[in-house]
Amino acid sequence: MNETLTQLEAADFINRSFKRLPRAYGDALVEAAKVDPRIVALCADLVPPTETDLFRDELPERFHNVGIAEANMIGMAGGMARCGEIPFCHSFCAFITKRVFDQITMQAAYPNLPVKIVGFLPGVTTLLGVTHQAIEDVAIMRSVPNMAIFEPSGPEYHATMVKLALDWNGPVYLRMKRPETTPADFTPQKLEIGKGVLRREGSDITIISAGLCVGESMTAADTLAKEGIETRVVDMASIKPIDQTLILESAARTGAIVTAENHNIIGGLGSAVAEVLVEEGIGLPFKRVGVMDQFCEGGTTSYLMKKFGLDATAIVLAVRQVLEKKE
Secondary structure (H helix, E strand, C coil), rough: CCCHCCCCCHHCCCCCCCCCCCCCHHHHHHHHHHCCCCCCEEEECCCCCCCCCHHHHCHHHHHHECCCCHHHHHHHHHHHHHCCCCEEEEEHHHHHCCCCHHHHHHHHHHHCCCCCEEEEEEECCCCCCCHHEEECCCHHCCCCCCCCEEEECCHHCCCCHHHHHHHHHCEEEEECCCCCCCCCCCCCCCCCCCCCEECCCCCCEEEEEEEHHHHHHHHHHHHHHHCCEEEEEEEEEECCCCCHHHHHHHHHHHEEEEEEEEEEECCCHHHHHHHHHHHCCCCCCCEEEEEECCCCCCCCHHHHHHCCCCCCCHHHHHHHHHHHHHH
16 A cells, blocks of 8 residues: 555646646537527536536527536437437536436437537546546447547547537537646647548558547657657547548558557457457457556546556557567
8 A cells, every 4th residue: 555655746636737728629619609509508517627618608598507417418408409409418428428328328319319428537537536437438339329439639629529529410429638738839620520540650550549548659659660660640539430441551551450548448449440350351460558447546647547558658568569469
């Protein structure tokens, strides 16, 4: 116990930055709502953390804070959607998927309604421990017919999440991560449904990642380049529908794949990529980086990413192990 505690410093649990964080998603939702009067916002008493306070202030007649009642929120959203509105529902990832799965399937997905489910705090990105950590949400939501899943890798992709959600004719799950500190200036980028983004070219191995692990994958690729390993990095922001063409192209080009995700290795991005490869009859050296089918704990994001093997160091190790099999 003492050894574990000494690995943590008090500073690990303190955010000393008081600068305003970017609110690209919240701003984009308001702008879209000003153009399309059908858009409404619902929130489960988590207004600032889900960037819906601007919507509340500028369009109060179309904002509904339902309290700590995610199941009721999804039920309300289903009714609103049947009446012609496009509801965006907001809470933490763990609360808006696992707690309300029956409501999602029966009142949004089964009737294929345009209910947009927006979760924040994906995976291990919270100090609040197991109750607030969503390491199973992608696996759960992937199994739901009609459901699309999109996860941005940084604030430059947050605004386009709103467009992707509106472009999908049915229910959507957005897996969002707000920056913990003020990022460098960025230019908003676009994404397409069912398309990944080639972030780095390489011929030795491909890393397919999503969300928070994309940045870690890019860092890992830099480290590997110093060893003469040329790594292709794919940002699979569209987890469902997934970019099968890019996966197969990467397999053919590099002959080895590592997946990296802020999620349990079971049922998430790694499983989705493996399914594509197996169904095409492709066998190649392959490894999943993610939470190794275990519960986590509270801590800073960087601490948890390191402890549970989701950071650049873990990805580099996985690449080396896979390349040994390739040889």
